[in-house]
Amino acid sequence: MLRRALLGALAAVLTAIAAADCTRDGLLAAAQSYLTAQTTGKTTDLKLAPSNFTFQQNNKAIEISKSMLTTAYKLDLNRTSLDTTACASYTMWISTSGAKPYVVGTQIRHPGNDTSVISSIDTVAATTGDLFFNATKTRDYIKAEDWSLIPESGRPSRDVLKKAGDAYLDMWTDAKAADTIPWGTDCERVEGSSLTRPCGGSLPHGGSTKTNGMRRYVIDEQLGSVDVLCQFDSLGPWPDSHEIRIVSGKVKYVHTITVMKT
Numbered sequence: 001m002l003r004r005a006l007l008g009a010l011a012a013v014l015t016a017i018a019a020a021d022c023t024r025d026g027l028l029a030a031a032q033s034y035l036t037a038q039t040t041g042k043t044t045d046l047k048l049a050p051s052n053f054t055f056q057q058n059n060k061a062i063e064i065s066k067s068m069l070t071t072a073y074k075l076d077l078n079r080t081s082l083d084t085t086a087c088a089s090y091t092m093w094i095s096t097s098g099a100k101p102y103v104v105g106t107q108i109r110h111p112g113n114d115t116s117v118i119s120s121i122d123t124v125a126a127t128t129g130d131l132f133f134n135a136t137k138t139r140d141y142i143k144a145e146d147w148s149l150i151p152e153s154g155r156p157s158r159d160v161l162k163k164a165g166d167a168y169l170d171m172w173t174d175a176k177a178a179d180t181i182p183w184g185t186d187c188e189r190v191e192g193s194s195l196t197r198p199c200g201g202s203l204p205h206g207g208s209t210k211t212n213g214m215r216r217y218v219i220d221e222q223l224g225s226v227d228v229l230c231q232f233d234s235l236g237p238w239p240d241s242h243e244i245r246i247v248s249g250k251v252k253y254v255h256t257i258t259v260m261k262t
């Protein structure tokens, strides 16, 4: 009897220890369940938190039943980065076929490091008419990029990645921000479908008084990437995603998704 109780207690402790770790495998599985939902237009297989689940589309909270997740899209390209500290993931996908092309950035969050449950899905979705929108061009630029994992000795720290993401978004309000970013000489910036290479050229140096707000981060040290969803207040109340990849200590890629209609 006592022995059984002890074993039960031990099992509970082991479960708690297991649940306390947010793993890359768990985050990836949840992100894949989101992609499957998007390709089928069915949300029934998503493991949403029974209470307090939130869905946000273009910076507005809406019911998931009224969201774009209930429409099936054929995806041309998808890529996911994983943040085991925040227990969150960032997935971008592109759909060029069908009535409405899309370039989408989605952050998924999990409660208490438990990747078997989704507490929020937060999507910025650009389509025809949004900033420099051409999904085919964006797909072709991004498809050609190298997103292999960075060897352990060369990984940028979480702090470096967060600072780069913040400095990037601060360039419109802080004249000195651009000079704090370690631009790579072979860096590529894909804004909508507009390509700038090297990406450290023609940058803003202040000028706006409104800081880009509502920042939500997903930081992946193994990929050397940070994604920030935000509202691009320095130029307008635009839902936005800025993703930056740092390789060998220098910015290698910048991707932006900016929704002009709010």
Ligand SMILES: *[C@@H]1O[C@H](CO)[C@@H](O)[C@H](O)[C@H]1NC(C)=O
Pocket: 051, 052
């Ligand atoms: C849901 O949110 C409310 C209000 O923020 C909080 O009191 C409650 O503990 C949350 N429930 C869960 C299961 O997280």
Ligand SMILES: *[C@@H]1O[C@H](CO)[C@@H](O)[C@H](O)[C@H]1NC(C)=O
Pocket: 035, 036, 039, 075, 077, 078, 079
């Ligand atoms: C996402 O991309 C991977 C390749 O990177 C592919 O194997 C997978 O089928 C894609 N998922 C969807 C839902 O299109």
Ligand SMILES: *[C@@H]1O[C@H](CO)[C@@H](O)[C@H](O)[C@H]1NC(C)=O
Pocket: 019, 020, 021, 022, 084, 085, 112, 113
């Ligand atoms: C989640 O995991 C991180 C990293 O392992 C840890 O620092 C944090 O305390 C954990 N949080 C919870 C709620 O278990």
Ligand SMILES: *[C@@H]1O[C@H](CO)[C@@H](O)[C@H](O)[C@H]1NC(C)=O
Pocket: 134, 135, 136, 137
């Ligand atoms: C997108 O760009 C491609 C390649 O430059 C071009 O062929 C196509 O017409 C563009 N699509 C739209 C909708 O403008």
